[in-house]
Amino acid sequence: MSSLRRPIRAVVLAAVAMAAVAGFLVDRAPSAAQGTVVQREILALINSREAKGDSDLLPVRTSLIHNMAEMPLNYLGMKLHYLDVHTEPLPSDEEMQRYAGIVTWFGDDRMRNAAQYLEWFRHQVETGKRVVVLGGIGAAVDATTGAEVDPGLVEAAYAALGLTYSAAQSGMQTDNPLLITVRRKVPEMVEFERSLDGEVWQYEQFRSTNPENRVYLTINRVDIPDGDSDVVVTGPWGGFVMGGYDYYDQPRTYQKRWRIDPFRFFEEALGIQGIPRPDVSTLNGSRVLYTHVDGDGFNNITEIDYASLSAEVLLQRFIRRYDLPFTISIVVNDIDPAGLGGERQLRVAREIFAQPNVEPASHTYTHPFDWSKPVDLDHEIDGSIQFLNQRVAPPDKPVQLLLWSGSTNPQEPAVARSDGLALFNINGGDGRFDAEFKSYANVAPLTTQVGQLTQYYTSNANDNIYANDWTGPYYGLENVIQTWEKTESPRRIGALNVYYHIFTGERWSAVKALERVYDYALARDVAPVFTTDYLRMVQGFLSAEIIREGEAAWRLRNYGQLRTFRFDDESRFPDLARSSNVIGYWQYQGSLYVFLGEAPESVITLTATAPTQPYVALASHRIFDWKAEGGAVSFRVEGVGRKKVVIGNLPRDTELAVVENAGAERRVQLRTDAGGSLAWFSDERGPVRVSIATGTGVGSAARLDSAAGRLAGSVGR
Amino acid sequence: MKIPLLFIGVAALAVLAFALYLLPRPEQIGDALEQSGRLDDALNYYSQALRANPADDTTLVRVGAIHTNRGEPEAAIDVYRRLVELSPNDAGYHRSLAQLYEWSMRVDEAAEQQARVAALDPGDVAVRYSLVNYYILEKKDYATAIRYAEEIVAARPHDGQALMDLAQLYSQTRQLDRALATYQRALAEDPTDPVIGRSLARTNEWIRQTEALVQDYRVRLAETPDDAQLARQLAELLRGLGRGDEADDLQRRLGGSTPVPGAPAEQPAAAPAGTGE
Numbered sequence: 003m004s005s006l007r008r009p010i011r012a013v014v015l016a017a018v019a020m021a022a023v024a025g026f027l028v029d030r031a032p033s034a035a036q037g038t039v040v041q042r043e044i045l046a047l048i049n050s051r052e053a054k055g056d057s058d059l060l061p062v063r064t065s066l067i068h069n070m071a072e073m074p075l076n077y078l079g080m081k082l083h084y085l086d087v088h089t090e091p092l093p094s095d096e097e098m099q100r101y102a103g104i105v106t107w108f109g110d111d112r113m114r115n116a117a118q119y120l121e122w123f124r125h126q127v128e129t130g131k132r133v134v135v136l137g138g139i140g141a142a143v144d145a146t147t148g149a150e151v152d153p154g155l156v157e158a159a160y161a162a163l164g165l166t167y168s169a170a171q172s173g174m175q176t177d178n179p180l181l182i183t184v185r186r187k188v189p190e191m192v193e194f195e196r197s198l199d200g201e202v203w204q205y206e207q208f209r210s211t212n213p214e215n216r217v218y219l220t221i222n223r224v225d226i227p228d229g230d231s232d233v234v235v236t237g238p239w240g241g242f243v244m245g246g247y248d249y250y251d252q253p254r255t256y257q258k259r260w261r262i263d264p265f266r267f268f269e270e271a272l273g274i275q276g277i278p279r280p281d282v283s284t285l286n287g288s289r290v291l292y293t294h295v296d297g298d299g300f301n302n303i304t305e306i307d308y309a310s311l312s313a314e315v316l317l318q319r320f321i322r323r324y325d326l327p328f329t330i331s332i333v334v335n336d337i338d339p340a341g342l343g344g345e346r347q348l349r350v351a352r353e354i355f356a357q358p359n360v361e362p363a364s365h366t367y368t369h370p371f372d373w374s375k376p377v378d379l380d381h382e383i384d385g386s387i388q389f390l391n392q393r394v395a396p397p398d399k400p401v402q403l404l405l406w407s408g409s410t411n412p413q414e415p416a417v418a419r420s421d422g423l424a425l426f427n428i429n430g431g432d433g434r435f436d437a438e439f440k441s442y443a444n445v446a447p448l449t450t451q452v453g454q455l456t457q458y459y460t461s462n463a464n465d466n467i468y469a470n471d472w473t474g475p476y477y478g479l480e481n482v483i484q485t486w487e488k489t490e491s492p493r494r495i496g497a498l499n500v501y502y503h504i505f506t507g508e509r510w511s512a513v514k515a516l517e518r519v520y521d522y523a524l525a526r527d528v529a530p531v532f533t534t535d536y537l538r539m540v541q542g543f544l545s546a547e548i549i550r551e552g553e554a555a556w557r558l559r560n561y562g563q564l565r566t567f568r569f570d571d572e573s574r575f576p577d578l579a580r581s582s583n584v585i586g587y588w589q590y591q592g593s594l595y596v597f598l599g600e601a602p603e604s605v606i607t608l609t610a611t612a613p614t615q616p617y618v619a620l621a622s623h624r625i626f627d628w629k630a631e632g633g634a635v636s637f638r639v640e641g642v643g644r645k646k647v648v649i650g651n652l653p654r655d656t657e658l659a660v661v662e663n664a665g666a667e668r669r670v671q672l673r674t675d676a677g678g679s680l681a682w683f684s685d686e687r688g689p690v691r692v693s694i695a696t697g698t699g700v701g702s703a704a705r706l707d708s709a710a711g712r713l714a715g716s717v718g719r
Numbered sequence: 720m721k722i723p724l725l726f727i728g729v730a731a732l733a734v735l736a737f738a739l740y741l742l743p744r745p746e747q748i749g750d751a752l753e754q755s756g757r758l759d760d761a762l763n764y765y766s767q768a769l770r771a772n773p774a775d776d777t778t779l780v781r782v783g784a785i786h787t788n789r790g791e792p793e794a795a796i797d798v799y800r801r802l803v804e805l806s807p808n809d810a811g812y813h814r815s816l817a818q819l820y821e822w823s824m825r826v827d828e829a830a831e832q833q834a835r836v837a838a839l840d841p842g843d844v845a846v847r848y849s850l851v852n853y854y855i856l857e858k859k860d861y862a863t864a865i866r867y868a869e870e871i872v873a874a875r876p877h878d879g880q881a882l883m884d885l886a887q888l889y890s891q892t893r894q895l896d897r898a899l900a901t902y903q904r905a906l907a908e909d910p911t912d913p914v915i916g917r918s919l920a921r922t923n924e925w926i927r928q929t930e931a932l933v934q935d936y937r938v939r940l941a942e943t944p945d946d947a948q949l950a951r952q953l954a955e956l957l958r959g960l961g962r963g964d965e966a967d968d969l970q971r972r973l974g975g976s977t978p979v980p981g982a983p984a985e986q987p988a989a990a991p992a993g994t995g996e
Contacts, residue, residue, distance in 0.1 A: 178925040179893050180959045181932070200861065203891065224952065225932040254884070255852050305788075308756060437824035440857075475822040477790035484824055510758070511790030 037551035040277050041102035044075060046082040050089060051145055052109040058374040059411050061086060062451050063430075066107040070249065071136070072447035073433070074264035075105075077495055079279030079568075080272070081544055084451045088114050088145075092122045095129065103132035103240060103272050107248075108140025116141035120155040127162035132240040134271045135163070136248045164212025164237050174226065175206045183222050185230055191218040192234050194263035195441050196250045204246035207231045214238050216270075218262075219247055234262060241271025249443065258443040265493070269570075278556050278567040278596070278606060280543045282448065282536070283494045285529035285565055286597045286621035287588040288646075290497035294329040294428060294533040296405055296464070297365035299505020300336040301347065306510055313350050315507030321357050324520055325685070327642040329533035330354055330504075331363035331405040332394070334386045341368075351394045358687065359642045361532040362395045363403040364425075371408030379419045387423060402534050405429050406457070414453030421455060426537045431459025432467055433496070436484035445485075445495060448540050456544070458537050461499035462486075465506050465516075472505065477515035479506070483522050492591055497536055498523055529622050530643035538563035554608040555580075558598070565624065567606065569594040577609035578617060585628040585637075586618025586650075597621075599628050616696060619650035619679055633696055640689035647682045653697050654678040663691040744768065746778045758785050774805050776812075783815070792823045803835075810839040814846070826857060837867065844881075847871045851884075861892045872901075879909040883918070890922060895929065896961025898922050929956055947973055 046068075050061035062068050062084045072082050080102065085093065093101075104126060113119055119141045127133055139159055143150050160167035168174075176182070182202045192198065198219075205223050208231050215237040223229035233244035243262055250259040269275055283290060295316070302312040310318075321328050335341035337351045355362040367386040370377045383404060390401045403426045406412050410430035412420075420427045433446030450457045462485055468478030479502055489495040500519055506512040531539075542564025549557040554574070558567060572594040576584045583604035586597040597618055598604050616630040623641035635652075639645050652658065652674045662668045664686040672694075674680045684690050743751070749764030762785055768778045779802050786795035799816040806812055817832035830853045836846045847867040854864035868885040875881050882905035889898035902919040909915060936953040940946060950973050957966035 176925075176928070177921075178928055179891060180895065180925065180929050180956055197859065199859070200892065225928060225935070252852065252856050253887075254848070255856065257852075257856055259856075305756060437826045438821075475787065475792070477792060478822065480790075480792075481824050509788075509790075511788055514790030 037549040037555075037557060040274075040548040040550055041100070042080050042546070042548065043101050044080050044082050044272070045093065045098070045101045045104045046072070046084045047087050047104060047106045047108075048084055049108055049113055049140065050086045051112065051114065058372050058409055060413070060450075060452060063411070066109070066136070067105055068447065068450060070258065070260070070443045071105060071107065071264060071268070073442065073445050073495070074268055076447050076543075077265065077279070077493070078269055078272075078274055078570075079277060079281075079548075080268075080274065082447075082451070087119060092119065098126065098129075098131060101131065102274070103134065105134045105136070106140060107136040108138065111138065111140060111142035112145040113141040113143075114145045116144040117151045117155055120151065120159045124159050124162045127159075127239050132272050133163070134240045134268065135242045137243070137245040160208065161211075163235070163239050163242055164210060164215050165232070165235065165242060166209040166211050168207065174223065174229075176223065177204050179203055181205070181223050181225050183224055185220040185222040186217070187220070188218045191263050191266060192247065192261055194261060195259040195443075196261060198247075198261070201250065204244065205231060206233075206244060208233060208235070208242070208244065210235050210237075212237050212239075221247075234267075236267065236270045238273075241267055243267070257439070257441070259441045260443060264442065275571070276569070277550075278548055278558065278569055280546045280561060280564050281566040281568040281595065282539045282543050282564065283496050283566075284568070284588075284595055285531070285539075285623070286586060286618055286625060287590075287595060288527045288529035288620060288622050289490070289494065290536060290539070291326070291500070291523050291528040291530045292329065292461075292497060292533050292536045293326065293500040294363070294403075294405060294460070295331060295501075295506075296407070296429075296503045297331045297333040297336065298369065298466075298503045299508060300332065300351075301342060302505050302508040304508050306507075306513065310507075311347070311350060312504050312507030313347075313354065315513065316504055317350065317354050317357075319507070319513060320516065320520070321354060321360060324524075325359065325643050325687075326520070326524075326530045327359050327361065327532040327535075328357075329361040329363050329403060331365035331403070332390060333365045333369045333407070334367045334389045335369070337394070338367075338389060348393065355390075355395045355399065361403065361534060362390060362399060362401045363405055363533070364390055364401050365405045366407045369407040373406070373409065373412045373416055377416065379416055383416065383419045383425075384423065387425070402426055403428065403537075410457075412452060412457060414455055417452045417455040417457055426458065426534050428458045428533060428537060429460055430457055431461070432463040432501075433459075433461065434463045434467075434482070434485045435488040436481055442495075445489060448496075448543060458540055460501050461496040461536075462501055465502040465512060469512070475511065476509040477511040479512065480515040480518050482519060486522075493593075494591070498528060499536075527620060527622065527646070531641065535563065539565075551605070556606045557603065558606065559603040561598070561604075565598045567596050567598070569596070569608070572608070574608040574610050575612050577607040577611075578613040578615045580607040580609070581605050585625055586621075588619065597625075600624075600626055614651055616649055616651045618647065620646070620648040622646040627691075630696075634693060635696055636691070636693040638689055638691045639684075642687070645682075645684040645686065645690060647692070648679055649682070649694070650677075650679050652678045652680050652694075656697070658697075659695045661693045662686075663693075664688055745771070746775065746781070749778070750781065753781065753785060758789055761785060776802055776805060779805075787819070792819060795819055796823070803832075808839060810836045810843070813839065817846075826853065830854075830857070837870070841870070842874055844871050844874050847874075851888075861888065864888060865892065877908050879905050879912065879915070882908060883915060886918065886922075890918075890925075893955075893959040894961070895922060895926050895959050899926065926960060929960055932956060933960070 048061055048065040048067060053061040053064050057064050075082060139156060141151065142156050157167055182205045184198055184202055187198065202221055205221060210217050210232040215235050217232045217235050219234035220230050220232050233247045235242045247261055249261055300311065300313045304310050304312055304315045306315060332351055337343035337347035354360055364386040366382040368382065370382055387401050395401055404420045406427060406429035417427065430450060431446035433444060435442060435445050446459045449459055462482050465479040466472050468481050469476050486498050502516060506516055542562030546561040546564060547559050551557050570593045576587050576596050578584060583599045583601035584596055584606055585599045588595040596606050616635050618625055621639065622643065622645055623639045626638040628637045635649060639647060654674060655676050657671050657673050658680060660670045660672050660682060662684060672680055672682060682692060745764040746768035749761040749768065752761035752764060762782065765778050765782050769775060779798055783795045783798035786798060796819050799812060799819055802812040803816055813832045813835040817829045817836060820829035820832060830850060833846045833850050836843055837850060847870050850867045851864045854860040865888050868888055871881045872885050882901055886898045886901035886905060889901060899922045902915060902922055906915045906919055933953065933956050936949060940949055940953060950969055954966040954969045
């Protein structure tokens with residue numbers, strides 16, 4: 003489409019915009035009873051033939067889609083199902099019904115049953131399934147026979163995308179840097195993390211022929227007539243990026259940088275602009291914060307006093323000191339008197355698990371380092387859980403969580419075993435985005451697929467990684483703050499995860515660094531949760547269903563414990579009167595975060611007019627029983643950690659009567675700010691019920707005892 | 720027997736001096752305290768020692784180590800900055816400072832110190848590899864990266880991989896003549912390596928393609944001698960083939976400036992394509 007004239011472009015733009023408004027791009031699934039289901043599942047095709055034979059990771063985990071594309075797709079609200087074209091049959095039309103689209107990112111052109119794949123691919127495009135092709139079509143040669151497939155099939159596959167690709171002209175392919183130049187580019191799309199200057203090294207010829215296509219990068223081969231090639235293209239069918247223009251890969255360090263803007267590219271290619279996106283990063287506007295600790299190093303003697311166990315340091319300096327939820331796992335062999343443990347270890351472990359702000363977890367029995375090798379699952383999973391539940395955990399607080407050890411590469415039977423015991427599982431992922439790994443390519447997705455099961459990922463990297471396999475610097479974990487900042491702005495991605503090992507207690511510098519990490523987190527608006535709470539949110543992300551019920555109305559259901567949906571590039575507000583189970587919202591960095599209450603189903607209706615009713619502007623914890631009616635606001639808030647709730651749309655600059663009930667009633671008077679926001683704090687450990695008389699009506703708090711204490715009502719946000 | 724008073728005085732002074740000599744110095748006390756894990760106390764004694772001798776680099780190193788062990792990277796960095804001030808030609812201190820910067824993710828400052836190490840220690844190949852990666856990945860400064868890659872080859876003239884890396888950088892930056900010569904050197908070091916052989920063949924093919932294009936451009940330029948853009952493109956191709964003199968001559972005739980050899984050619988920024996933005 004390189005020669006598209008301006009008026010035509012304007013028409014195309016208008017058509018695309020109208021189609022988007024009409025929901026044409028989003029709503030391609032069969033209609034639900036009162037609306038149209040927004041499909042959120044993407045079929046990710048990988049080719050395990052390309053995977054390195056010596057890797058101890060499953061092919062999904064070594065694939066480019068998983069390592070680079072899945073995170074931005076998760077951010078956009080999408081979830082992936084992987085299919086290995088080397089070992090699995092291609093889905094039938096019926097099976098394809100569940101998918102919103104297809105993403106491929108093959109490393110070469112060899113594929114088993116390549117011809118069959120090309121026909122299936124073209125059929126998918128022709129039946130309206132959106133496809134995203136990164137790198138290349140990946141099926142020019144049949145991997146079984148080594149024979150090239152009929153060039154017409156390759157050309158037809160590209161033709162379905164509105165691209166002319168002449169396989170017969172494969173001699174035009176070159177990587178001679180003297181012959182290739184950039185003809186046209188849209189830098190915001192094609193130079194996201196690295197400019198193309200001096201790095202235009204690959205050429206094949208693709209010509210956009212579909213007038214609805216949008217071409218973001220055209221390169222030119224200078225030694226042939228008519229040498230333009232459109233190498234970054236989107237259209238109503240999806241998107242295409244030729245290899246070399248998708249990402250930059252430094253050979254020696256394996257560091258990657260996105261060339262395309264993956265957020266914008268996938269959003270446009272999949273036609274998912276404007277949909278509400280389930281978001282696990284945020285709870286009532288606060289960034290989710292969770293801690294999980296791998297049990298390694300329980301018995302290491304600390305250099306702080308050369309007497310205490312590292313586990314004791316953890317207990318004294320962190321668990322008891324910080325009013326935060328901690329998920330602590332134990333390697334059972336470290337405490338089992340039949341192994342490396344004894345009475346002292348058992349006592350310390352029991353004390354840790356008994357703390358009210360501790361959630362117990364298993365880090366297996368003997369800490370297998372490589373789960374791709376034979377592992378005694380009875381012993382490592384069932385046995386460790388049994389030991390911890392029978393001998394360590396309080397009876398009312400059994401172990402619910404397994405933290406994968408070593409290479410965090412469980413195979414399907416291990417995940418099945420964990421699932422069979424109704425355990426949550428976590429580890430792997432270890433995302434980071436900092437001065438050393440300066441790319442979204444290093445931020446991990448939420449999960450990885452293990453066979454047909456799910457392994458849940460950590461949100462951030464751990465102390466062992468930052469300390470170079472615990473060789474130093476032992477204060478390395480402090481650098482996680484850089485990742486937190488880079489994933490906060492310009493877009494908030496993922497939760498804050500303080501992830502370390504018990505052996506952190508062994509080193510002064512590690513302890514200091516961990517203190518700084520917690521102090522940093524606590525100086526911000528965070529929503530502290532246990533790891534299983536976070537994982538429930540991720541489960542809600544995976545199960546959530548979105549139904550479009552009009553231009554500006556969305557029904558949400560099956561979101562489990564997830565409480566936040568986000569609209570990007572959205573300046574409107576939730577219409578609180580015409581929405582249901584919406585308790586608050588937050589406009590941040592161009593996005594609208596909508597907070598849900600506890601009902602299993604919600605409706606979000608958007609409006610251009612800001613609401614006038616009281617709403618939750620910010621909260622550090624889950625809000626239960628939210629009511630804003632009859633001149634009063636009431637709610638219950640519970641969870642570990644200091645509680646903070648900010649309520650908007652109250653009478654401005656006014657003293658309001660607040661009744662707190664955390665077992666006993668306490669009355670206070672708080673003042674709203676000039677914008678009508680009121681901030682309430684509490685250090686109560688248990689649930690607190692709060693009632694606020696907002697003015698006209700009669701609420702329970704209207705019976706304010708003027709002798710009650712007065713809190714400093716500083717207002718957040 | 721009468722002992723002269725003077726002798727007594729001298730002896731007493733000698734005993735006193737000897738006793739003082741035997742007393743541990745503050746840095747020695749600090750060291751003992753450090754070994755026993757009393758880091759705060761050790762720091763106090765080290766500070767005392769440094770007040771007496773602010774340029775005592777041994778004590779400064781101990782102080783830096785304590786700050787590192789206590790998880791105070793900024794303080795450790797300050798100490799090493801002092802050390803490199805005191806001993807600007809000590810590659811070891813620059814190396815340690817670079818490491819501390821790296822550990823704190825201050826990559827630019829780390830690279831600055833690594834450059835000092837490279838300048839002071841021509842045999843340090845590892846620091847040069849680090850700088851090559853830094854200049855490519857962080858700065859996209861291929862000219863500087865190539866300079867360090869050339870220094871690696873100078874330090875290890877028979878290292879086939881180093882030669883390959885350098886040749887690749889030359890070809891990526893459109894210096895085909897240099898790439899060819901370097902691949903040939905690499906092949907001489909490892910004649911059986913199929914990757915080097917393929918790279919060499921590919922570079923030869925590129926040169927053949929480019930020579931053909933040069934001929935074509937010369938013909939076209941003869942027809943349209945005022946086509947400045949064509950002349951610029953031709954000059955660029957000539958440079959890529961190592962024919963800088965011809966390129967300079969062409970530039971002079973056009974009255975243009977001479978571009979820096981080895982610098983990647985700038986691509987003209989273009990308007991958004993298609994419907995664009």
